[in-house]
Amino acid sequence: MSRTSNRADGDVIRDFLSVAALLEEPALAQLYAYLAREGEATVQELMDALDLAQGTAYSYVNRLVDAGVIEAISEEQPRRYVAREIDLTVTTAASDREYTITPALIDAVGRRATDDDIDTYIDRHGISGLATALTYAVDRERGEITHRLMAQDLDISSLAAEIILQALRPVVLEHYDIEEAGSGLDELDVGDGTSDA
Template sequence: MPTLTEKISIAGEGTAPSIDDFDGFLAAATLLQRPRLARSYVYICYYGPATVQELIDTLDVARATAYDDIERLETLSLVERDESTRPHKLTAEPFAFVDQDELAITPTVLHAIALTEIDDDLEYFQNRYGTGRLVRGLRLTGEHYAGQLTQRLVAEKLDVAPAEGMAVVQALRPALAAGQEFDPYFDRLFPAIADAIDVDIDRVQPRSDRTNE
């Protein structure tokens, strides 16, 4: 799995990804469509090496579910298992994909998707408006916490009701907080404002994304 995929030039055709990158892109796209898998990937990426038992305990998932998800992530080459240890340790590398000079997918984006698995407001928003609008909401939320937009303006730019926009801004705080600390491509997602984003979370912890508990 590449840690960063840049565009390459094709004469007369602009830019396109190397053919070798498509397996990785499809794997990342799978995470965009499966929030539970994204949640396990992001946890291992941010807090690993981790054991399957840690995922079961921290993410509060059934044992069979955890093993199924890890097997799927391994099949997608997103997670590696160190079988020299007992219990086995799982690791995952952060990655990013570039689409027309803008990052389409980073761990921070995948964390936002993962939060729909456990946050009612984000689940509702994604179901109603789609993943693309949720990712745009993440970018706009970054601008809000950088002091550039009010929550009402975020809602206007998303073309949603003020209450929906404000709920999204609040619910995405954990993704921004963890991204600042653990996502090596955070400044590529927010190129002009990464250092200015202040989500007012003192310390990021694995379970801090449980906003509805």
């Protein structure tokens, strides 16, 4: 669901409202993120993976289909559903900052219900703050920044930066292609502490 210049304003607004619903309800975001990660699933598979009651699962799927962020890819039963691509750029009025709403951000918001660190960060800094932190988390996993640089840039404590970077690490590893940095212990030529002499 990319916003493009040739789309009617009504379509862009509908897309934005659909995405806003995902960002406001972590359970919906969690279901969308699961489909974005896994590719496709039936309602039963969603129930099993996300520990949802049958009525709740069907209600969430129907709401997301109506919002246009997931779609059925089969007509036969059981229907299989996929997530539509979301890539919507939003500019905040207060700071004139832009951030992009992606499946990774929606996944991070979905984890709000089960991760107190993400929940607290959103309460303090909003969704735009979480989007910014996610950008830093990607850069951190690529070895390009540290939590101290993030803290300095965003005027938050080093501890708060480290906590949110750690909380976002699983999201980054699931959604971004991050090359392993450095060597693991098994790759180092480390002796057993005894000397041959």
